[in-house]
Amino acid sequence: MMAARHLLAIDEGTxxxxxxxxxxxxxxxGEAYQPIDTQYPAPGLVEHDAESxxxxxxxxxxxxxxAAAVTAAxxxxxxxxxxxxxxxxxxxxxxxxxxxxxxxxDQRTAPRCEELTAQGHWVNPxxxxxxxxxxxxxxxxxxxxxARNLRAGTIDTWLVSKLTGGRAHVTDPSNASCTLLxxxxxxxxxxxxxxALGIPEEILPRIVPSSGICGTMAPDILGAxxxxxxxxxxxxxxxxxxxxxxxxxxxxxxxxSAMFNLHTGDTLEMPPPGTFxxxxxxxxxxxxxxxEGSAITAGAAxxxxxxxxxxxxxxxxSDAVARxxxxxxxxWAVPAFQGLGTPHMLAGARxxxxxxSRGTTRAHLVRALLEGIAFRGREVLDTLVGARxxxxxxxxxxNGGAARNDxxxxxxxxxxxxxxxxxxxxxxxxxxxxxxxxRAVGLWQxxxxxxxxxxxxxxxxxxxxxxxxxxxWTRWQQMLQxxxxxxxx
Numbered sequence: 001m002m003a004a005r006h007l008l009a010i011d012e013g014t015x016x017x018x019x020x021x022x023x024x025x026x027x028x029x030g031e032a033y034q035p036i037d038t039q040y041p042a043p044g045l046v047e048h049d050a051e052s053x054x055x056x057x058x059x060x061x062x063x064x065x066x067a068a069a070v071t072a073a074x075x076x077x078x079x080x081x082x083x084x085x086x087x088x089x090x091x092x093x094x095x096x097x098x099x100x101x102x103x104x105x106d107q108r109t110a111p112r113c114e115e116l117t118a119q120g121h122w123v124n125p126x127x128x129x130x131x132x133x134x135x136x137x138x139x140x141x142x143x144x145x146x147a148r149n150l151r152a153g154t155i156d157t158w159l160v161s162k163l164t165g166g167r168a169h170v171t172d173p174s175n176a177s178c179t180l181l182x183x184x185x186x187x188x189x190x191x192x193x194x195x196a197l198g199i200p201e202e203i204l205p206r207i208v209p210s211s212g213i214c215g216t217m218a219p220d221i222l223g224a225x226x227x228x229x230x231x232x233x234x235x236x237x238x239x240x241x242x243x244x245x246x247x248x249x250x251x252x253x254x255x256x257s258a259m260f261n262l263h264t265g266d267t268l269e270m271p272p273p274g275t276f277x278x279x280x281x282x283x284x285x286x287x288x289x290x291x292e293g294s295a296i297t298a299g300a301a302x303x304x305x306x307x308x309x310x311x312x313x314x315x316x317x318s319d320a321v322a323r324x325x326x327x328x329x330x331x332w333a334v335p336a337f338q339g340l341g342t343p344h345m346l347a348g349a350r351x352x353x354x355x356x357s358r359g360t361t362r363a364h365l366v367r368a369l370l371e372g373i374a375f376r377g378r379e380v381l382d383t384l385v386g387a388r389x390x391x392x393x394x395x396x397x398x399n400g401g402a403a404r405n406d407x408x409x410x411x412x413x414x415x416x417x418x419x420x421x422x423x424x425x426x427x428x429x430x431x432x433x434x435x436x437x438x439r440a441v442g443l444w445q446x447x448x449x450x451x452x453x454x455x456x457x458x459x460x461x462x463x464x465x466x467x468x469x470x471x472x473w474t475r476w477q478q479m480l481q482x483x484x485x486x487x488x489x
Contacts, residue, residue, distance in 0.1 A: 005023070005024055005074065005075075005076040005443065006021050006022065006023050006024075006029065006068065006070055006074050006075050006076065007021070007022045007023075007024075007075065007076060007077055007078075007079065007434040007437055007438050007443070008020075008021055008061060008064065008065075008075045008077075008078045008079070008226070008434075008437075009021075009022065009078070009079045009080075009081070009230075009430040009431065009433040009434035009437070010057060010060075010061065010078065010079070010080045010081065010082075010159065010430070010433065011081045011082075011234065011237070011427060011429045011430035011433060012036075012053060012057060012080075012081070012082040012083060012155055012159060013082075013083050013234060013255070013429070014038070014083045014086075014103070014104075014105070014255075014256060015035060015036065015038070015256060016033055016034060016035040016036055017033070017034055017036055017053065017056050017057050017060055018031060018032070018033045018060060018427060018430055019031065019032055019033075019057070019060040019061045019063065019064040019430075020032075020064055020427065020430045020431075020434070021064050021065065021067070021068035021070060021075075022431070022434045022438075024438070024443050025452075025453060026431070026434075026435075026450075026452075026453025026454075026455075028425055028431075029067075029068035029069075029070065030064050030065070030066070030067030030068025030069070030070070031064050031067060031068075031427075031430075032059070032060040032061075032062075032063025032064045032066075032067055033060060034056045034059060034060050036048060036052065036053055036056055037049055037052060038103070039100065044106070044107035044108060044110075045106055045107070045108055046102075046103035046105040046106040046107075047100040047101060047102060047103060047106065048086065048100060048101040048103060049100055049101070050088045050090070050097040050100065050101040050155075050158055051096070051097055053101070053155070053158075053159075054158070054159065054162045057159060057162075058221060061221075061222060062222065065222065071223065071224070072222035072223045072224035072226060073223070073224050075222075075224070075226050076226075076227075076438075076441050076443070077213075077226065077227045077228075077229040077230070077437040077438060077440060077441045077443075078163065078217060078226050078227065078228045078229065078230070078437055079229065079230030079231070079232075079237075079432075079433030079434050079435070079436050079437030079438075080156055080159055080160060080163075080228065080230065080231050080232075080433055081156075081231075081232050081233070081234050081237035081238075081429040081430060081432060081433035082154065082155040082156040082159065082175070082233065082234060083103075083104060083155055083233075083234055084104060084154060084155075084174075084175055084178040084233040084234060084235070085104035085126055085127055085128045085131075085154060085178045085179060086101050086102065086103050086104045086128075086154060086155050087101060087102045087128045087131040087132055087135060087152065087153070087154060088101045088152070088153060088154075088155065088157070088158040089132070089135040089136070089139050089140075089150060089151070089152050090150070090151050090152075090158070090161075091149060091150065091151075092148075092149055092150060092151045092166075093149065095161065095162070095166045097158075098135070098139040098140070098150065099135055099138065099139040101155070101158075102131040102134065102135060104126050104127075104128075104178075105126070106125070106131065107125050107347075108125075108131075108134060109125055109130035109131060109133070109134055110125040112130045112133070112134075113125050113130055116130070116196070119196075121193065121196060122180065123180050124180070127178065127179060127180035128154060128178065128179035128180065128181065129179055129180040129181050129193060129197060129199075130197065132152050132179075132181075132197070132199055133197040133198065133199060135152070136150075136152075136198070136199065146200060146203070148202075150203050151169055151203055151205075152199075152203045152204060153169070153171055153204065153205045154171060154175050154178070154179065156171055156172070156175050156231050156232075156233070157169065157170065157171045157175075157205045160214065160215060160228055160231065163215070163217045163218070163221065163228055164215035164216060164217060164218060164228060165218035167215055167216075168214055168215030168228065169205045169206060170205045170206050170207070170208045170214045170215070170231070171205040171206075171207055171208070171231065172207065172208060172209065172210040172231040172232060172281070172282060173187065173207060173209075173210065173279040173281070173282045173287055174210055174231075174232045174233040174236035174237075174278065174279050174280060174281050174282075175231065175232070175233045176189075176207050176279070177277075177278045177279040178233055178278060180193070181193050181194065181199070181204070182207075182279075184268055184277070184279070185268075187207070187287065188207060189201055189204055189207075208231070209282040209283065209285075210230065210231055210232050210236075210281035210282050210283060210436055211229070211230055211281065211282075211283045211436040211437070211439045211440045212229065212440050213227045213228070213229045213440055213441070214228055214229070214231065215227075215228045216228065227437075227440075227441060228437075229436070229437040229438075229440035229441055230433050230434070230435070230436030230437030230438075230439075230440060231433075231436070232281055232432060232433060232436055233278075234253075234429040235253060235259050235261055235278075235292060235429075236261070236278065236279070236280050236281055236290070236432070237428070237429040237430075237432035237433050237436070238251060238253050238261075238399055238400075238428035238429045238432055239251050239261050239263065239280055239290065239428075239432065240280075240281060240432035240435055240436060241399070241427075241428035241429060241430070241431035241432030241433075241434075241435060242397040242399060242423065242428050242432075242454075243447075243450060243451060243454050244261070244263050244397060245263070245447045246263060247263050247264060247265035247288075248262075248263060248393075249262075249263045249397070250262050250263070250381070250384070250385070250393060250396055250397070251396070251397040251398065251399065251428070252377060252381075252396055252397070252398050252399075252400075252412075253398075253399050253400040253403075253428070253429075254298050254299055254373075254398060254399070254400040254401065254402035254403045254405075254408070255298065255299050255400040255401055255402065256297075256298065256299050256300045257294050257295060257296050257297065257298050257299075257300070257341070258294065258295040258298035258299075258373065258376065258377055258380065258400075258402075259292065259293075259294050260292065260293045260294070260295075260342075260377070260380045260381055260384055261278075261280075261290045261291070261292050262290055262291045262292075262384045262385060263280065263288065263289075263290055264277075264288075264289045264290055264291055265288055265289065266286070266287075266288055266289070267289065268289055269289065269291065271291055272291070272293075272343065272383050272384065272386075273342070273343040273345075273383065274293060274341060274342035274343035274344060274345045274383060275291045275292060275293045275342055275343070275383060275384060276291070276292045276293075277289055277290070277291055277292075278290055278291075278292055281436065283436075283439070283447075291384055293341065293342030293343070293380040293381075293383055293384050294341040294342055294380065295335075295341055295342070295373070295376035295377055295379070295380050296336070296337075296338050296339050296340065296341040297335045297336060297337040297338050297351070297373075298335070298373050298376075298377075298402055299315070299400065299401055299402035300337060300338070301335040301337055301351070301369055301372075301373060302315040302318050302369070302370070302373075302402060302405070303315050304337060305318060305365075305366055305369060306318075309365075311362040311365060311366065312362070312366060315401075315402075315405075316404070316405075318366050318369075318370060318405060318407070318408075319405045319406055319407045319408070321362065321363050321366045321367075322363065322366050322367040322370050322407045323407055324363045325361070325363040325364055325367055327367070328355075328364050328367045328368040328371060329355075329357075329359060329360055329361070329364040330355040330357065330360075330364075331353065331354070331355045331356055331360050331364045331365060331367075331368040332353070332354050332355045332368050332371075332372065332475075332476065332479050333351065333352065333353050333354075333365075333368040333369040333371070333372035334351060334352045334372055334376075334479055334480050334482075334483040335351055335369060335372045335373050335376060336349040336350055336351050336352070336483050336487075337350070337351045339487075340483065340484065340487065341380070342379070342380045342383050342384075343379070343380075343383040344484060344487075346484065346487040346488070348487045349483050349484065349486070349487035350483070350486070350487070351483075352479070352482060352483045352486075353365065353368065353369075354479060354482070355368075367407075370405070370407055370408045370411060371411055371415075371476075372476070373402075373408060374408060374411040374412040374414075374415045375415055375473065375476045375480075377412055377415065377416070378412075378415045378416055378473065379477075379480070381393075381396070381416065393416075393418050394418055394419065395418055395419045395420070395421050395459075396412070396416060396418055396419070396420050396421065397421050397423070398412075398420055398421065398422055398426075399422075399423060399426045399427070399428035399429075400426060400428075401426070403422055403426050404426060406458075406460075409422060409458075409460045410460045410463070412460070413460040413461060413462045413463075414462050414463055414464040414469065415464075415469065415472075415473065416462070417462050417464075417466070417469055418462065419459050419460065419461050419462070420459070420460040421456055421458075421459050421460075422456070422457050422458050422459075422460070423454065423455060423456055423457060424455040424456070424457040425455075435450055435453075
């Protein structure tokens with residue numbers, strides 16, 4: 001092991017970009033973070049300034065080096081984890097974006113997806129496929145421009161191209177599988193889908209392993225040429241960062257949304273309702289799968305308590321406020337602020353509060369909302385694992401900003417009836433990117449060698465009895481049905 005060497009990890013998410021420096025033991029030595037701007041030009045439209053994302057990425061990389069008191073010469077490899085399915089279109093010669101990046105959240109192609117679905121194609125508005133089609137129709141001058149002058153890719157492809165001075169136009173299977181243009185069986189691009197959408201394969205990136213050197217950082221960025229050796233989508237990177245490397249293991253990322261991923265091994269399984277089969281990563285020629293489900297609003301619901309409703313000063317205060325009362329006083333919440341994800345997939349669903357009386361206080365509302373997030377977590381997890389013939393889940397590994405909330409994590413353990421494990425470093429996506437890069441350059445010879453780097457900060461054990469758990473779960477499901485029925489009208 002090269003103990004004196006360090007890794008640089010980039011984690012570019014929906015709301016911000018982070019860089020951190022780890023050493024070969026997995027310890028975080030320094031990090032930096034910047035929020036990124038999100039634009040909402042019209043209802044249903046969500047965009048990012050791709051050039052601004054790149055500038056922020058450079059700033060946080062430099063900030064992390066400063067925080068860690070190291071130089072670029074001390075970095076042995078770079079790993080990149082990013083938000084997935086968000087699409088950038090740029091000029092192959094100048095490297096400049098032709099249009100703002102179209103976010104994975106953007107719904108402008110929903111009618112087109114309905115049309116393609118009716119024709120027998122498997123698409124949805126959150127995927128990249130129809131976003132690339134839209135960009136080509138609106139940002140390319142003609143067919144020649146489309147085929148010869150343009151490059152397209154998800155955010156990982158955009159950042160790696162920038163990092164390498166335009167020399168590497170690549171992605172990995174974890175990101176490619178989120179585009180809806182990926183051939184799960186052949187491991188390349190699905191030519192039938194490309195033909196259906198009129199997307200030239202030449203503008204798409206080459207698909208490379210998630211752990212492997214795919215390019216070298218241009219020396220003018222940080223002052224040294226550094227191998228770019230790890231690429232993964234943020235949720236798959238978080239799975240790797242949590243070392244969920246065996247079939248049946250599950251992690252939950254509590255960020256803006258709550259994203260649950262179940263390792264399903266080497267077989268592409270039929271997905272339960274509202275879940276998606278994705279590639280976890282490619283290492284040594286192996287491409288294991290996962291199933292992914294989501295509770296669309298998690299951390300964003302807590303932010304709403306502070307910035308929307310104004311009943312708490314900041315999201316961190318929700319923990320203490322929820323604990324200030326023994327229960328929710330009969331209040332309940334279904335946190336469907338931006339729709340219901342798994343298993344319902346109802347974009348029109350909206351959040352509901354009920355059971356409110358004159359005796360209801362802000363503490364009751366805060367507690368009810370945090371409990372609602374935990375109950376939605378159980379619904380997603382039950383969908384992922386309930387129908388599978390496998391050993392029962394004994395522990396859930398969590399990460400993400402909202403995982404800092406002790407009350408939420410304890411309630412999650414109570415609702416699930418299993419232990420909830422919170423690592424010392426909750427930025428699992430960045431850690432996973434570092435692990436993938438480090439493995440590619442020989443810091444760790446195999447997955448087992450990584451296990452010593454995992455450190456648990458706290459384990460939350462269930463406190464409710466089985467009877468209480470199921471009674472409260474049944475009661476909350478009745479409230480959930482009100483939200484579902486309202487959305488279906």
